[in-house]
Amino acid sequence: MARILPTEDMLIRMQKDLKRSLAGDMSEVRWSMVIDVAKCAGCHACTIACVAENKLPPGVVYRPVIEEEVGKYPHVRQRFLPRPCMHCQNPPCTKACPVKATYKNEQGVVVINYKHCIGCRYCLVACPYSARTSDFGEWYTQGTPEFPGKIVGKTKAAEGYETVPAAEYGKDWPKRGHGSPVGNARKCHFCLHRIAVGMLPACVTTCVGRATFFGNRNDPESLIYQLLGSPRRFRLKEELGTQPAVYYLH
Amino acid sequence: MSEKDKGCKIKDLFEKQIDRRGFIKCSALLGGSIAASSFFPSFLGELGGPQAYADDLMGKSYLLHLPENQIFSACQQCNTNCGIKVKIVDGLVKKIDGNPYSPWTLTPQIAYNTPIKNAAIIDGSLCPKGQAGVQAMYDPYRIVKVLKRAGKRGENKWQTIPFDKAITEITDGGNLFGEGNVEGIKDICTLKDVDIAKALREDSAAVASKKMTLDEFKTRHADNLHYLIDPDHPDMGPKNNQLCFMWGRVKDGRGDLLKDFFNKAMGTINGHGHTTVCQGSLYFSGKAMSDQFVEGKFTEGAKFYWQGDTGNAEFVIFVGASPYEANYGPPLRIQKMTEGIVDGRMKIVVIDPRCSKTASRAWKWLPVEPINGVGAVAMGMIQWMLENNRFDANYLKNTNKGAAKADNEPTWCQAAWLVKIGEDGKPGKYLRGSDLGLPVEKRPKKKAEEGEWDFDPFIAFYEKQPIPFDPNDEGKPVEGELFVNTEVNGIKVKSVLQIIRDAANARTPEQWAELAGIAKTDIVDIAKEFTSHGKKAVADIHRGVSQQTAGFYSVVAWYTVNALIGNTGWQGGLSKLTTYDRTGSQPGKPFDLGKMWKKTIKGWGISIIRHDVAYDKTTIFDKYPAKRTWYPFCSDIYQEIIPSMGDMYPYPIKAVFLYMGTPIYSLPSGHTLIDIMSDPKKIPLLIVSDIVIGETSMYADYIFPDTTYLERWEFPGAHPSVTPKVFPIRQPVVGPLTETVKVFGEEMPLNAEAVILSLAEKLNAPGFGKNVFGEGNHMIREEDLYLRMVANVAFGDKEDGSDKVPAADDEEMKIFEASRKHLPRTVYDMERWQKVVGPELWPHVVYILNRGGRFQGYNDAYKNDQLVNKYNKMVGLYFEKLATTKHSMTGKTYLAHADYVSGPTDCTGNIIDDKSKGYDLTLITYKAITQTKSRTSGNYWLSAVYPENFIEISSADAGRLALHSGDEVKVVSESNQEGVWNLGFGKQIPMIGKVKVMEGIRPGVIAFSLGHGHWAYGTSAVVIDGVTIPGDSRRGKGIHANAAMRVDPVLKNTTLSDTVGGSAVFYNTQVKLLKV
Amino acid sequence: MNEKIFKLLAVMGCLGLLVGMFGMVDRFSYGHLHAGYGSYVPWGLWVVFYLFFVGLTAGAFLITILTYLFGVKRLENLGPLSAFTVLIALTCELIFISLDLGHFFRIYRFIISPNFSSLMTWFALFTNIMLIIYLLECFFLLREKLVLWSQENRKGKAVYHALALFKNTYTPEDRDRDRRIVHTLSILSLPAGLLFYGTNGAFFAILQNRPIWNSALTPLLFILSALLSGGALITFLISVFQHDEAIVKFLGRTVFSILVIFLLLEIIQFFIGYQTGTTSIVTSLNSIVSGPQAWTFWIAHLLIGSLIPVILFISSPNSTKAITWACFLIFMTFAAVRYNFLIPDLSVYKLEGLENTFFHHRLRTSYTPTLNEWLVSIWIISFGLLAFIFGTRWLPVLSSGKGETDHV
């Protein structure tokens, strides 16, 4: 018997779920992410997609993927753990922020208002998952040569992927080196700028292992809602009571 | 543009945007009301609680989701060539994501007729390299002007010179470097006269086949002998052959232009690619196995291979293949596997000395012994399957097309065919009707004008009786017994399957397991599982199998394993790639591009790598062994090109054009090429097309900067595991960073096309210039060729045009223009483009350009359990050609079927034993997901994830050698005892790397990943126009240990090779680690 | 203090300003680019010194406690000096912390959108309260002399006049009122101080994910640290400026006992820490005792900052010289204590494997202050030093009435 062929990619299904939620009552929406560790191929595409999407400078990363080798030869496995911001529903980081620059928004997304952040880094110290990194104003192209007319050179290269910051939070940020987000704490924001236009987060769409799921955990019709029923479900450092909105399946 | 008018642009774009997706949703999403905040001054917002912030938190400046800011194309950060969607603002690449129309990035991909404004907000998946692509384009070290060497070869001193000057120097030659006269192309490619060429070609063939004496030839062609490389060996061909085109990575479109220019317009048969450094023996086993019986001989075998239908297989054995990290490729295959494995559809086994990321998800990881392991496992499985009756007898019995059809089998094989066995017990030719006194039947050839051919039937055994058959007969099905070992008319015969069985029974199961270095039970377990899923099980093999001295036979053995369950062409079995035709050769197509070459000579001769011809069938033949290996059964033998030039065998080469390849870095023992390439006497003129001064291009006389994959055209084709019929398109998405040049009076970017067009103009080569395609239809710009190809694809493959894609509607037309408004006239001009294909086809062309290619629906690729685009011919298991051809180094005939051949061997077949000399570790290599060979060393985002590679060693060996993670060790081998890359000018790069101790690797084996340890490519300083451009140490971290790989002890200037399938050998070197 | 020492200190201070200038310029042109801390060790030397100075402010606090809780009368006339010290220390502290911020000019956000669930907010608040209290206290303590000096014809009388808020005459009534105000302020400073040093500890203590800090001991430890370093400083200053043997001996003894308690607490902390066996705690503690900066613990803190002083205290309890030296060593080396409090808990990866996934020097748990951080610190400290020595010279800090009230 012919195996039933897939009718739509999980990404399409989730994007439809997303649309449905956006059309409904936003105050009812709670964005969540589920990461199926068994499906993770440890490819780091999500890490780089996030860096590219948000034009993250050196030393700033929102979603590293942790690799580890387990077992003894010949019974060995590599294991991978992608780590975005957990978007804790009881976030220690926002409590730490003296000026309410970072806070949990209505949909449970923990955001940072770059314009308000004074860069004290207390939230970095407070986050149990090291999910926050600070923008110290570094450049990937720093130290590369110039020599126009002979090679492409530093400036052109920088213009290509560094000078103009990404539209994080749907905003135009000043040319790099002229203010925020340099000097700010930075972290995963669930790609709100993409969600705003009906798109899934960049790490989700690029996940070659289809290990990363996103959606409204309050929507019973959504894929994410179904996945949260899985017995394989767990969260990182559950004991701290941070109540991450990012769940894992093992 | 100024912030200000950007502001307003953003605004009205946003209005559009809002209308489309509904204002309320959006604003609501932001956890408050945009409307509100935009009425109040922002400080009010600041006073309230978080809700108020939310208003002021989100802006409206994200624009990458708008179709007018996107162009769909194809990635080339690695050779998987996934479909990409490039997001552009202000003429700069802002972000790259997956093209949702492409079956590479979604499973299934979205419907081809989805309006692109809807596709604009759907992103497919890409691997990390694809995501980092912008950094390959905006690599600070990219070159932008023609560079001519200002010092000695490899001294890395350059001067920038005008494009036209460079072209003139190359065509006309002269004392170009103050080192004496250098012959230009015009003096090399002298034979242009079609008729003279024809006469010379035909008669030199006659001389080679001893139908004509040399004197006869010489007298007949007395005044044309000056066209020949060597009148005493007319079969070497014309002097034109002393121009050699060599390429690393080239795909269709561009490939057509480049190859045809050299082969057709310049008339040289020396055009050679990199296949054998890649997975050569995989391709050339495929070629042997796909040979069909046509008009009396085995021919028409295609250079191709099969892969598993990843999305539908229930059980896959990955042998020396790592789709999670490399292969073709992550986005294309991983999703199908992770979902298959976790959701319970599929189970995989990985046979690999290294616990790859793929192996980490396997039901079984079998850490085989590298050198001989893969062959042994295959033979062990064959043995178990045959002895335990676990094979598809109904399939194997079918001797011909008819029988296959009767069983609804897409293919048939030679299992039941009878082969004559010589006194020495060696199988030889097939048993034929004539051997049994049956009549030979005269049949008309396909091309009736070519007369008739003799059909001498093949013989199978049926109910103890020999029965003749025609392999291609659809009407008369013939089945045969599978295991025959008998005499007919006093002739010893065996069935092909019997021959294979004997080979498999040459050793006991224990012995096979022993050789494989794994448990016998493991072989049995996987064989059992493999034969428990009907046709939905498959062995998917790649470099780990092919890049061995016995690569050809290991590959054939594994494909034989597949053949035993007859999974070819079945859903979940072996699949092949299928693409739409671009050439327009078939009737009905809009543009027959063959027309271009009406006036060109047909070149001939023995290639510098001596391929497609048997040594003893040439005038060069004298004794065994030959000076260098000849390769009758393969082509594109990368590791033979430069070394053969070094030996000037069979003749000297005068000029080389290297395109997008870096053999010195990429070949095993690539260091042996350095001496040859830096010697103008061996290679008088060396021209390279590259994007950066790399490990190989640093030895060039001229480097022509090229445009990267984001700035240019190409048609990447597909891979065997892509089941739908496709035609991906790479097209310029942003303006080029190289300088602008003028060719045929047209302004265009300096890139490979410009070089070819300009050479053609200077040499006024046939096939180029005005009115080549008829009045008013020119061949003076890249798009003159490429757009016609696109049009052919848009038209489809049905004569009546019923296969044509829809026409782009007005909206799509507008989007097409809007999304290209930033492109300079040098690459894009609406009117100009439209004119090339004409107004009728234009909207259809736009339709597929808008979608980055043409892609058949995923579900349309399957029908009744079978693949729609299936391989539906004979699957060869016994190669008569090989049985009847003599090996140039031994004088013996080749082994003709799946068998275990132990290695490593030199080119004469002698075993190399370095272990006994104290080289206690086997060196292997692999690809890390974040790296490719060269491009990625300038991708700083990727360096952040994987800044340097390591010498990966098992804890057992580390303990034995007292090594710890982080220790620095030097890799030395018998053929590189200093363990260095010798760059000339006293420059040496020691092969020193950091140790990484791990559990996931077979003891006795060490591995390093590809892509690090660069010494050029922006790593070290170069001098251009007298100024020193410093290197960037980030690009040179880690180790590249190819120079430790074994040099062939007989040939001395190239790596070990598989002398049958041509593979360069990566995994058969014994090394020592010296702590530093 | 004699002219020689004054000159010496003055020169040192000026040199410090000069050298430190380079650091300041870099800080203002390149922000944090050349600082050694990163995202896993988000705070570095500047925060260490900030904590250090917080501690030093506690001298006055100690005096007040002793005066008003333990009714130690004779300490009363230390008012001006200690209050002035507090001002200088607070100023340095504020400069340090401001320079550590990514966006200093946004501190107005503390007013626009304070987050009262953040201890940083509270700490900022209490810092300012302390600042105000001691500003006022200083003012009222010095006012009499200021008025006086502004009337005499001495250099800069105009300035004194301004500082005295243009008050021309100073009546006995004024004196009484001022004394009463000062008295109330001192009383106020008790709870304020307690909260100040307390929150400073709580600031760290509440962080669940920081096993060493996250302990009830921490606030207590902070108060003690403050009293110890501050006490040591003030004792030192008194013996230098006011040569009041009796007081110095008395304070000496107090400081000594605080030191002993502090060391005991420290031992307990290590003991418990190692007992738990929690990897993160153990790694932190190990990094203190055997990390690259272990010398700060063994040599600076334990040897110079504790052992030697203890010996001095015990061997010659009645020698002001010994006591002065002991106190000097204690407060000078106290930066090391602050360092070993702050850095170790930051020096563990919060998730195993983070260290080899995404590579950058700011994503490491190893931290060594950069030259630039040192230069900036030198500038600020020199600034403090100069402010202090010139203040004590040109303001009536030493010569002022000691704010004693007759019969409290």
Ligand SMILES: Nc1nc2c(c(=O)[nH]1)N[C@H]1C(S)=C(S)[C@@H](COP(=O)(O)OP(=O)(O)OC[C@H]3O[C@@H](n4cnc5c(=O)[nH]c(N)nc54)[C@H](O)[C@@H]3O)O[C@H]1N2
């Ligand atoms: N150790 C080790 N070595 C290996 C392998 C391995 O697994 N391990 N893998 C082998 C395999 S599979 C292969 S296919 C070979 C490939 O080896 P090659 O065929 O030599 O190809 P690349 O290494 O991709 O070299 C590409 C060259 O072209 C240049 N280039 C990049 N983009 C462009 C462009 O757009 N235009 C032009 N004109 N040039 C461009 C690059 O700068 C570089 O110099 O490497 C082999 N080498």
Ligand SMILES: Nc1nc2c(c(=O)[nH]1)N[C@H]1C(S)=C(S)[C@@H](COP(=O)(O)OP(=O)(O)OC[C@H]3O[C@@H](n4cnc5c(=O)[nH]c(N)nc54)[C@H](O)[C@@H]3O)O[C@H]1N2
């Ligand atoms: N990330 C990345 N992906 C790529 C490329 C790239 O450069 N980078 N290049 C593309 C190209 S050109 C190609 S050809 C494909 C190649 O795709 P693959 O052939 O799948 O990948 P490789 O890493 O070359 O080799 C596959 C595996 O063979 C294993 N191996 C090594 N020696 C042996 C052996 O002796 N026996 C066995 N059984 N296994 C062995 C290696 O450990 C490795 O895991 O990848 C493509 N995809």
Ligand code: SF4
């Ligand atoms: S993971 Fe860290 S940053 Fe993210 S919400 Fe939780 S505490 Fe805050």
Ligand code: SF4
């Ligand atoms: S760094 Fe910014 S976000 Fe983090 S606590 Fe400080 S102000 Fe708040």
Ligand code: SF4
């Ligand atoms: S959701 Fe967006 S920001 Fe967060 S990790 Fe994924 S890509 Fe990065």
Ligand code: SF4
């Ligand atoms: S992209 Fe998906 S599969 Fe790849 S590492 Fe991230 S989560 Fe894992």
Ligand code: SF4
């Ligand atoms: S696999 Fe990655 S690098 Fe290769 S083509 Fe696809 S996206 Fe590009």
Ligand SMILES: [Mo]
């Ligand atoms: Mo390859």
